[in-house]
Amino acid sequence: MKAFTTLTGVAAPMPAANIDTDKIIPGRFLKTIARTGLGKSLFANMRYNEDGTEKPDFVLNQEPYRHAEILIAFDNFGCGSSREHAPWALLDFGIRCVIAPDFADIFHSNSFKNGVLPVALPREICEQLMEDARMGGNVRLTVDLERQVVVRPNGEEFPFQVDGFRRHLLLNGLDDIGQTMQHASAIDGFEAKQRAAQPWLYA
Amino acid sequence: MVVRHVVGESAMAKPRTLFDKIWDAHVVETLPDGTAVLYIDKHLTHEVTSPQAFEGLRLAGRKVRRPDATIAVVDHNIATDASRYGRIEDPESRQQVETLEKNVVEFGVPYIPLTDVRQGIVHVIGPELGLSLPGMTLVCGDSHTSTHGAMGALAFGIGTSEVEHVLATQTLLQKPAKNMRVTVDGTLPLGCSAKDIVLAIIGKIGTAGGTGHVIEFAGEAIRALDMAGRMTLCNMSIEAGARAGMVAPDQTTFDYVKGRPFAPKGEVYDRAVAWWSTLPSDPGAQFDKEVVLDAAAIAPQVTWGTNPEAVLPITGMVPDPASVEDADRRAQMARMLDYMDLKPGQKLEGLKIDVVFVGSCTNSRIEDIRAVAALARGRKVADGVRAMVVPGSGLVKQAAEAEGLDKILLEAGFEWRLAGCSMCLGMNPDKLKPGQRSASTSNRNFEGRQGQGGRTHLCSPAMAAAAALTGHLTDVRNLQPLDAA
Numbered sequence A: 001m002k003a004f005t006t007l008t009g010v011a012a013p014m015p016a017a018n019i020d021t022d023k024i025i026p027g028r029f030l031k032t033i034a035r036t037g038l039g040k041s042l043f044a045n046m047r048y049n050e051d052g053t054e055k056p057d058f059v060l061n062q063e064p065y066r067h068a069e070i071l072i073a074f075d076n077f078g079c080g081s082s083r084e085h086a087p088w089a090l091l092d093f094g095i096r097c098v099i100a101p102d103f104a105d106i107f108h109s110n111s112f113k114n115g116v117l118p119v120a121l122p123r124e125i126c127e128q129l130m131e132d133a134r135m136g137g138n139v140r141l142t143v144d145l146e147r148q149v150v151v152r153p154n155g156e157e158f159p160f161q162v163d164g165f166r167r168h169l170l171l172n173g174l175d176d177i178g179q180t181m182q183h184a185s186a187i188d189g190f191e192a193k194q195r196a197a198q199p200w201l202y203a
Numbered sequence B: 001m002v003v004r005h006v007v008g009e010s011a012m013a014k015p016r017t018l019f020d021k022i023w024d025a026h027v028v029e030t031l032p033d034g035t036a037v038l039y040i041d042k043h044l045t046h047e048v049t050s051p052q053a054f055e056g057l058r059l060a061g062r063k064v065r066r067p068d069a070t071i072a073v074v075d076h077n078i079a080t081d082a083s084r085y086g087r088i089e090d091p092e093s094r095q096q097v098e099t100l101e102k103n104v105v106e107f108g109v110p111y112i113p114l115t116d117v118r119q120g121i122v123h124v125i126g127p128e129l130g131l132s133l134p135g136m137t138l139v140c141g142d143s144h145t146s147t148h149g150a151m152g153a154l155a156f157g158i159g160t161s162e163v164e165h166v167l168a169t170q171t172l173l174q175k176p177a178k179n180m181r182v183t184v185d186g187t188l189p190l191g192c193s194a195k196d197i198v199l200a201i202i203g204k205i206g207t208a209g210g211t212g213h214v215i216e217f218a219g220e221a222i223r224a225l226d227m228a229g230r231m232t233l234c235n236m237s238i239e240a241g242a243r244a245g246m247v248a249p250d251q252t253t254f255d256y257v258k259g260r261p262f263a264p265k266g267e268v269y270d271r272a273v274a275w276w277s278t279l280p281s282d283p284g285a286q287f288d289k290e291v292v293l294d295a296a297a298i299a300p301q302v303t304w305g306t307n308p309e310a311v312l313p314i315t316g317m318v319p320d321p322a323s324v325e326d327a328d329r330r331a332q333m334a335r336m337l338d339y340m341d342l343k344p345g346q347k348l349e350g351l352k353i354d355v356v357f358v359g360s361c362t363n364s365r366i367e368d369i370r371a372v373a374a375l376a377r378g379r380k381v382a383d384g385v386r387a388m389v390v391p392g393s394g395l396v397k398q399a400a401e402a403e404g405l406d407k408i409l410l411e412a413g414f415e416w417r418l419a420g421c422s423m424c425l426g427m428n429p430d431k432l433k434p435g436q437r438s439a440s441t442s443n444r445n446f447e448g449r450q451g452q453g454g455r456t457h458l459c460s461p462a463m464a465a466a467a468a469l470t471g472h473l474t475d476v477r478n479l480q481p482l483d484a485a
Helices: A085-093 A105-112 A123-134 A164-172 A176-181 A184-197 B018-024 B051-060 B091-107 B122-128 B143-151 B160-169 B194-205 B227-240 B251-257 B266-276 B327-340 B366-376 B394-402 B405-412 B461-470
Strands: A006-009 A011-014 A070-073 A097-100 A117-120 A141-144 A149-151 A157-159 B027-030 B036-039 B042-045 B070-073 B137-140 B154-157 B171-174 B178-185 B213-218 B244-247 B289-294 B301-303 B311-313 B355-358 B386-389 B437-440 B455-458
Touching: A011 A123, A070 A123, A085 A105, A097 A123, A105 A117, A105 A164, A105 B160, A123 A141, A176 B160, A176 B171, A184 B027, A184 B036, B018 B154, B018 B213, B018 B244, B042 B122, B042 B160, B051 B091, B051 B160, B070 B091, B122 B137, B122 B143, B122 B227, B122 B394, B137 B143, B137 B160, B143 B154, B143 B227, B143 B244, B154 B244, B160 B171, B178 B194, B194 B227, B194 B289, B194 B301, B194 B311, B213 B227, B227 B244, B227 B251, B227 B366, B251 B266, B355 B366, B355 B461, B366 B394, B366 B405, B366 B461, B394 B405, B437 B461
Parallel strands: A011 A070, A070 A097, A097 A117, B042 B070, B042 B137, B137 B154, B178 B213, B178 B289, B213 B244, B355 B386, B355 B437, B437 B455
Antiparallel strands: A006 A141, A141 A149, A149 A157, B027 B036, B036 B171, B301 B311, B301 B455
């Protein structure tokens, strides 16, 4: 996983709540065995007409948002399915950070595992950032995971909270399986005890 | 040396919830920041969310730690007609199925192939085969894993990175969820089912009402549900944003488990029941959030919008965006009505339907099919309606056919198909066409979920049957079963 430290980039405004995973990546694109290549299908139903041409009014079809690295949205972003294809598609498009008032649990967890940072900030702040994002090409937002702040174009900073363990993994680009493997002897011990107490769980 | 009087642990212990007890029993270690290394007892996998996980293991030279605690099945992308027994037509679907078949051999994971009568939707076959048991931690790369909470298990959906993590370590890194209890008192009126309960709950608490929480469903109306009903209920707890849904195990649960192929038997079963019986929440256990509903006040539900909280009783009318104060909510509602091609004030009852889908991990069990057949007997599917019944597993199909339900359904003009996820999610040949309106027993009415441009109205199996037989959304309470002549 690519480490996430500080990101400065164009932010795309998507002022809607409940942006679900079927919107982010429709079911018909889940028939892949790779993690990459989904960027072109990101938000496909909102982004393309049935004949495959672009819908000009969709934000990611407009300059400078074609190059967005940050997405600003409203409540309950990523609700719906557990498909990790959602953060894979965002990442493959080039988006490495989503800022919203809150996130659905599974999407939130999936994002961290792929170096996509979900930043939860109060609704009023998201509305201010949405206004910044609407200003387009001359505006860059900065998301600093080290200092845990989002920096507006005018220099104003909004601090955000992030789980310490996940932050550590993300800052260092660490694979959490490797972390867990360090507990192998504890897992062995747990299994030995459980096998004695609940033998039906072991074939 | 200081000698302290040790008080019996049980006397001192803080009352715990069902969730707390299962969680505590599975914590291998707690990291300094409170993250737990949580042991996973059962891991169900399927073709769509596993290929990248197995690939990850392969690249890192890792093995599957406990193949005996893992099982794989195909369900999401397959056709539900006989064409699937030949060469799968769609090259991408074929590649996913073939990749799974290679992976299960390479990693020694038990597999239920398409040709096996036990094949079916992963959340139907888990309980059915006795793979999902009370007290377990159970995961699957699918959000509707919450279904298995009906067994009194802690069951939740995970992403592909976590699938890989469980394959490699049999654990997950997790922070404990908060506890929420939804109590449904009283008796459910005739014509209503578990689907109506859960849609009413989501209508009340919203699609993010359970975020960060595990919901325990309690109360008289929940206790009265059979296991299929409890599965429907827990299945849709994810639609309220909850990490998991659960129902405390009781005699109904134990009777259901007994004799299932992978369930414990004999003396081991008795030992298991003894432990399972200790799991229900202690009196006085604290819940972070409580919601109470009166079952008697629930009417048959149907969704009108593009998320499951956009739901009303069938007697309701399409709401008016103009009545909503918040500008964003007003815009969202207007967009929903536009997508669904509905007008404010329009009655839900009488809305013309093109397709009826009875199936999915929410409602494809034998009890659901019986509910549809009971209304279909002696009637015909309305002209111009495509009505399909897709059993959740080969065993459900077999059971239905043994009862003659397939004949009743075929006679009435329903399609009787092979087990799979089918028209729930628009990734196999069963899809809505743009503009088509469906009455569906599935779980999500998101834009494009059942096929690009499709319009979904979620409802119970009985309500879906009523829509098929009349050609429009109908209050099932006005449609009585005809006598079996």
